[in-house]
Amino acid sequence: TRGVVFSSPFGTLKPMKVAVLCGGTSAEREVSLRSGRNVHAALIRKGWDADLLEISSFDGLPKRLAPYALVFNILHGGPGEDGTIQLLLDLMGKPYVGSGPLASALAMDKIEAKKAFQGKGLPTPPWVHVPTGDLESFVAKARALGFPMVLKPRREGSSVGVRLVHAEEELPPAAQELAQNFGEFFAEKYIPGREITAAILERDGPEVLPLVELQPKREFFDWTAKYTPGECTVLCPAPLSEEEKKRIAEVAKEAYVLLGCRDFARVDLRLSEEGTPYLLEVNTLPGMTELSLFPRAAAAAGIPYDDLVDFLLRRALSRLSDSHSLG
Numbered sequence: 001t002r003g004v005v006f007s008s009p010f011g012t013l014k015p016m017k018v019a020v021l022c023g024g025t026s027a028e029r030e031v032s033l034r035s036g037r038n039v040h041a042a043l044i045r046k047g048w049d050a051d052l053l054e055i056s057s058f059d060g061l062p063k064r065l066a067p068y069a070l071v072f073n074i075l076h077g078g079p080g081e082d083g084t085i086q087l088l089l090d091l092m093g094k095p096y097v098g099s100g101p102l103a104s105a106l107a108m109d110k111i112e113a114k115k116a117f118q119g120k121g122l123p124t125p126p127w128v129h130v131p132t133g134d135l136e137s138f139v140a141k142a143r144a145l146g147f148p149m150v151l152k153p154r155r156e157g158s159s160v161g162v163r164l165v166h167a168e169e170e171l172p173p174a175a176q177e178l179a180q181n182f183g184e185f186f187a188e189k190y191i192p193g194r195e196i197t198a199a200i201l202e203r204d205g206p207e208v209l210p211l212v213e214l215q216p217k218r219e220f221f222d223w224t225a226k227y228t229p230g231e232c233t234v235l236c237p238a239p240l241s242e243e244e245k246k247r248i249a250e251v252a253k254e255a256y257v258l259l260g261c262r263d264f265a266r267v268d269l270r271l272s273e274e275g276t277p278y279l280l281e282v283n284t285l286p287g288m289t290e291l292s293l294f295p296r297a298a299a300a301a302g303i304p305y306d307d308l309v310d311f312l313l314r315r316a317l318s319r320l321s322d323s324h325s326l327g
Contacts (some may be wrong), residue, residue: 026078153182199297200254210300213238
């Protein structure tokens, strides 16, 4: 029988059905579909009885999930990553890969995450946020950050909607655009330096995999640079001194623990010219496409893609019940 088997309390052996959730309704739908198809193919190769559930609406989702014992959720952005799906799965008693509802919600809300970093004394670039609608007040306060600055939606991933603003005259139209497209957004001081990402995998506690440096051909690491082959040079392991690696790993791990992440996450940072690692954001459902950074970091640590996917699902399985064991 294909599929991982587990011993039930009644002593019978059953194949374990797995749902791979992908797609969704967020701006990251296409990335999620690519991640989901890759994850599903890996699980099949590893012998799991897995189905690919490409979601275009959340209506009726509990019914669709009913036949499955385990869920590999790879719905990037929106309800799939902001704690909504995580809470639903918890209420249904279905173990799933990744962080729980609270950590997911906190990491998705970039402003709340930055407040948490600041409260813990972790470096994060200065920012300005003004409630929705008050663009005049926002522009006036944002000027104090100096130029260039980065405008970001409050709750989007994959660099969706991120704008680099070089000069004062660019600020009002850019702010208007983000307000129209995303509602809430904020301005963050641009930190000159290097773009670094730290993939964290929980084995015996959170472990920072080999660091990745991104050198986009465009001005900064936006959506196009992230998902278009040849638009960005990816260096893994990143060419950093041992001291830099240690400092970045410490800050990344502290952010992961502070937000309460689980299983895996990707921490994005800027390493300033003075050598300070500034936290930008924590991604609780990192991309798992053929270009994604988390699988690259895992490969550099000697963990092939299929083994990574299998390991993550087994972590979810371990939460199913102490009375269930792998056959």
